[in-house]
Amino acid sequence: MLLTREQLQERLIALHQASLELVKDVSLDHLLERIAQVACEQAEARYAALGVLDERGKLVKFISVGMTDSEIKKIPHPPVGKGLIGELMNADFPLRVPVIQEHPRSVGFPPNHPYMVSFLGVPILAANRQLGQIYLTEKIGAPEFTADDEKIIQMLAAYAVAAIQNAQLHENTRRLAVLEERERIGMDLHDGIIQAIYGVGLSLESTIHLIEENPSEAKEKVKHSINGLNQAIRDLRAYIMDLRPRQLGNNGLISGIKSLISEFRANSLAMVSLSGPDHELLEMPQANSLALFRICQEALANVAKHAKAKNVHISIWSTDDRVLMEIHDDGKGFEIEKMSTTIGHGLANMQTRAHAAGGDIDISSAIDEGTTILAWVPRYAR
Secondary structure (H helix, E strand, O other), X not given: OOOOHHHHXXXXXHHHHHHHHHHHOOOHHHHHHHHHHHHHHHHOEEEEEEEEEOOOOOEEEEEEEOOOHHHHHHOOOOOOXXXXXXXXXXXXXXXXXXXXXXXXXXXXXXXXXOOOOOEEEEEEEXXXXXXXXXXXXXXXXXXXXXXXXXXXXXXXXXHXXXXXXXXXHHHHHHHHHHHHHHHHHXXXXXXXXXXXXXXXXXXXXXXXXXXXXXXXXXXXXXXXXHHHHXXXXXXXXXXXXXXXXXXXXXXXXXXXXXXXXXXXXXXXXXXXXXXXXXXXXXXXXXXXXXXXXXXXXXXXXXXXXXXXXXXXXXXXXXXXXXXXXXXXXXXXXXXXHHOOHHHHHHHHHHHHHHHHOOOEEEXXXXXXXXXXXXXXXXXXXX
16 A cells, blocks of 8 residues: 555655664664664564675675564574575665565575565665665565555665765774774884893893803893883883773762872872862763863873873862863973874874863973873863
């Protein structure tokens, strides 16, 4: 039965609203499941699925909706691209079938698969390439899917193209960031800690020949090597501190900063002091608290790795509309214009976090005069 104009308009509005939400989802698996759910709702189908193809046209993901986890586990294997699924994988147009079993490409169902009769499949096309397909079976309240159902799902497929490509881009960007971070860590470890340990090894090798010839000099070299190893251990702890994921959780900003300070003291020789309110800033949005927490975390990691500071002071205070945090160290400092890629990456992260929370950050530093970071975020939700 065809829809009235009013019914079709209502479904188009609902589809548009649902599709706008899809583009916001950057988790690919969750997005695919949500697209299948929207398709199920819009076409009034009992079952829905979404298949994704790789660049070679092979089915690499198949997300289903309508079956329970226990039902899915009883099916021996997921679809492999045969039957009507294979037909749609090589098509540029929708496929609407009243009775699956009567189609010439039908190959039946694997054991324990739910019985299905009506079928609607729509390819998800991007330019000249098929990204995947939307499958629907078992029209609720009718023997088969209608031309209106087909149009609606074609529109959903068009929205799905942008949503899937956005999620894939986000996933690829995340993977690239992980690879770049691994490369940076590898370079830092090789150029710093590994070279330091190698130097200690050479020093100990030369000490062997001095044990009998010049015991006092050998003793001094051993002391020097021990100091070198202790410094390498401190550097490794600094890296561990920087890499270990930490969350603010349900703690407030002040408690979170105190936890960071306790961890920093356990892994660094620098003294840290904190001045700020005795109570939590409960009126501040969690996202803004997290932004300052992350900025402090990044700043302390940079102090541990680069600054060689003896003292660090953290100040937190608020005005009528802002919460401010200043972190000052008395380390070796650096020229901002000539800062290394490693330090620059960390400072850029701080700026990104402050701006994302609606605030800002100012970073000042000079050789042998230490570094000061002043960040602020809105005190109240906007």
